[in-house]
Amino acid sequence: MTTSYFTGGLHLDTHKTESSGVAPLVASIPETLIFPLFMRNGQDAQAVVEAGQHVLKGQILARDPENLTPPVHASSSGIIAAIETRALPHPSGLSGRCIVLNTDGLDQAREASSIGENYSDYPLETLLRHIHEAGIVGMGGAGFPTDIKLRGGGACAIDTLILNGAECEPYITCDDMLMRYHPEEVLGGARILMHILGLSGNCLLGIENDMPEAIASLEHTLQSETYSGIAIAPLAAIYPTGGEKQLIKALTGREVPSGGIPANVGVVCQNVATAAAIYRAIVHGEVLTSRIVTVTGVGVSQPANLVVRIGTPISDLVKQCGGYTQRAERLILGGPMMGWALPSDELPITRSANCVLVQDMATIPHHNASALPCIRCGECAQACPVSLLPQQMHWYCRSENLPRIEEYRVMDCIECGCCNYVCPSHIPLVQYFRAAKSLLFTQAKERSKAEHARIRFEARQARQQHEKRLREESTRRKREMLEKANKSQPEASS
Ligand code: SF4
Ligand code: SF4
CATH class of the missing domain: 3.10.20.600 (Ubiquitin-like (UB roll))
Structure with missing residues (x-):
């Protein structure tokens, strides 16, 4: 049975077979490894190694001073060649600090610290710390710290775990390969996640129905009782099924509210590669140093x-x-x-x-075409999987009318590119929306800075007034005591 759907989306040529003919090959050790220190919050992680130092595979190279983003680990052994500014693999195209490691070809690893199969004997905090220290972040593209996402449900009652194996974007087959060749890692990770979330069932693995080998491999592994409570949920191959909110809607019928998170509707969603990384970290003590x-x-x-x-x-x-x-x-x-x-x-x-x-x-669709005026055909709105009105947002983006852009929910745009793809006027809509989001972020940051400054100013004024009152009070008391003392003393002349 194939699960039904969200509105919008596109049927695209998948181009999956080009790369999925053979099992994943292990890439050789490169001469140089580069580790950007840039983190999601815009800050840099702090290097804890220095140039000239020998490091082992799995050794921590850099840490977030606030300890929110998981540490960066060396993915092979060798010598730190430099800590320097280089171009970053980031949509901004900016440069940032990177640790450069010259490998020695020996691939010597530091001693692994695993928890093992009996992870349920350990406190949850120990498991979450272990996931953090293993460097695990969302591997489906978002890169959000996994332990924080798992803690995020703390205030909400979670009743469903969704593993995202949809891999809906054309050409990409790494999750398909992982599910075909390492189903026990994916499902083992699912069990650990269920334990952390306190679930005994209700784990759905969403997978597009054009991955028959992966489905067969997972179903075969699921025959073992070890994996009770986990079910495969095949989905029609429509882009962008793998978007978190679209997947939740498709599998549970629940809608994550605008500006909300999956935990608000009782769901935690993790990519299959993240689940496998959690399994390897908890059971085998492997830190995240490689991926497909x-x-x-x-x-x-x-x-x-x-x-x-x-x-x-x-x-x-x-x-x-x-x-x-x-x-x-x-x-x-x-x-x-x-x-x-x-x-x-x-x-x-x-x-x-x-x-x-x-x-x-x-x-590349429309690569040579110049953008023409909007003809208000409505194609973009029909394709939008979030039910937004891209043509309206585009109109207000052009005039930088931020209140109206916000009103039209640009922050809910998942930047899937469906509107771009169908627009007969070849308008680069997503570029406008990214720019608008960035302006709104900056505005929110400025507002928050101004608000902090106002609170600090008012707090300082209140403190100064309080101190002034204390000083006045103290002076008044001293004066009263002095007057009292003067009154109680006999007059010198009497
Ligand atoms: S698809 Fe393009 S031309 Fe049609 S309404 Fe949307 S923005 Fe305008
Ligand atoms: S990029 Fe944004 S506006 Fe365009 S279709 Fe996707 S979600 Fe909708």
């Missing part, structure tokens, strides 16, 4: 999935896939709908990077 990455597109000689060390330059991966073809014209990190173009293949793979796509311009 799809290297594909008409610009790659032999598209494939590779098990890649985090920090590996993209050029190394393309080389291991036979190099570029003559059609290689554009390099994208991620898929064709939500990924972003990279200026160079010297940028490294991060924990949340799932795909390297090399396209030619002919395969």
Whole structure:
């Protein structure tokens, strides 16, 4: 049975077979590994190693001073060559501090610290700390710290765990490969997550029905009683089924409120690769130093999935896939709908990077077309899986009318690109929405700064007034005591 759906979305050419013909290959150790220190909150993690230092695989290289983002680990052994500013694999195209590690080819690992199969004997806080220290973040693209997401449900009653195996974006097959070849890791991770969330059942693994090998592999593994309470939920292959809110709607019928999180409707959602990483961390003591990455597109000689060390330059991966073809014209990190173009293949793979796509311009829709005026055809609104009105938002984005843009819920836009794809006027709608979101973020930050400044100012004034009152009170008392003392003394002349 195939589960029914959310509104909008697109049926796209999947281009999955190009890279899914063989099992994932283990990529060789590159000469250099690069670890950006940039974190989601815009700050840098602090390096805890220095240039010239020898490090082991799995050793911590950098930590978040506030300990919110999980630490960064070395993904092979070698010498720290530098801590320097380099281009970042980020849509902003900005540069930032990176740790550069020259590998020694020995791949010596630090001693693993595992909890083991008896994880249910341990306090929940120990498990969450272990997940944090293992460097685990959302591996479906968002990169959000996993332990924080698991704690996020604290105030809400969670009754459902959803594993996201939808992998709806064209070309990307790394989760498909993981489910085909390592179902026990995915399902083992699901069991640990269920334990952490206090669930004995109600774990749904959402997977698009065009992944029959992965479904068969998972179903085979699920025959063991070990995995009771976990069910496979096949979904129609419609983009963007894998969007968190769309997946929750498709599987449970529940709608995450605007500005809300899945926990608000009793759901925790984790990517299948994140679940597998949790399993390896808890049961085998492995920190997150590698992941499966799809290297594909008409610009790659032999598209494939590779098990890649985090920090590996993209050029190394393309080389291991036979190099570029003559059609290689554009390099994208991620898929064709939500990924972003990279200026160079010297940028490294991060924990949340799932795909390297090399396209030619002919395969990019509307790449040569100039934007024309909106003809108000309504195609974009029909395709939007969040039921937004992209043409209205575009109208207000052009005039930077932030209150109206907000009113039209631009912050709910998941940047799926469906509206761009269908727009007959070739308007780069998502670019407008990203820019508007960024303006709204800045405005909110400024407001919050101003509010903090106001509170600080008022608190200082209140403190100064209080201190003034205390001083006056003290002076008054001293004066009264003095007057009293003077009155009680006999007059010198009497
Ligand atoms: S699809 Fe393009 S042309 Fe049609 S209404 Fe939307 S923005 Fe306007
Ligand atoms: S990019 Fe945003 S506005 Fe456009 S279809 Fe996707 S969610 Fe809707």
